[in-house]
């Protein structure tokens with residue numbers, strides 16, 4: 001599992017251990033510009049826009065593809081200096097807004113994101129910059145540090161491998177960390193680290209900038225599990241804007257790609273049964289208790 005090319009070696013070490021790293025205040029000077037783009041986006045959306053139909057919404061849910069593209073271009077341009085100040089040899093492949101609407105349905109269960117790169121050879125990570133302060137009340141991010149080392153499997157686009165689906169929640173409970181952040185803090189995290197966020201029980205939406213940063217010259221590859229051979233995946237090389245160009249994001253991101261090209265089938269060498277995962281996470285709990293980390 002190659003570690004992202006953070007400039008600082010202590011950051012690389014912490015990221016490798018935990019699967020994420022937070023830079024407090026890294027993007028604070030960028031928050032006014034990000035808020036301007038966010039407000040402009042809201043102003044451009046008709047009340048009937050699909051953006052307003054889902055509790056976890058964002059740029060990818062906007063009905064107008066040209067508007068989406070404009071937001072992605074502006075946000076990518078704004079955050080590039082912050083990313084470039086801490087990471088070398090990267091490219092940004094999509095940076096927009098992820099917005100938690102108000103209400104109990106806005107909870108996002110712990111999950112891994114679908115695999116988007118050959119993780120044996122290359123790195124890819126997400127970056128989140130909240131543009132309002134986040135707290136337990138409005139749905140701050142949650143992570144399970146170290147879970148990327150336990151759950152190294154390929155993650156199919158159809159998302160059948162959620163921690164929720166596997167009913168791991170009880171064993172994970174002592175390992176979950178909630179990470180309140182201030183507007184302008186930045187967290188980089190692996191898509192394989194278990195993460196999620198609670199419901200937004202305040203009166204206002206919780207917008208944050210969510211982007212993906214990856215090794216500069218590596219293609220985006222996505223995977224789809226074969227129905228009859230669960231360890232086998234079909235692999236597709238797709239364009240950088242793959243997740244940003246779907247007509248109906250909520251429906252289409254779980255389907256086989258209809259753009260890009262099929263590049264063959266691949267066996268998942270890290271497949272683990274639910275019992276194996278439970279045992280591994282119980283081991284992690286015991287280790288953390290012994291080290292008095294939880």
Ligand SMILES: O=C(O)CCC(=O)C(=O)O
Nearest residue numbers: 098108113141195196197
């Ligand atoms: O917005 C959040 O709370 C987290 C977003 C996330 O994890 C996702 O979109 O997969």
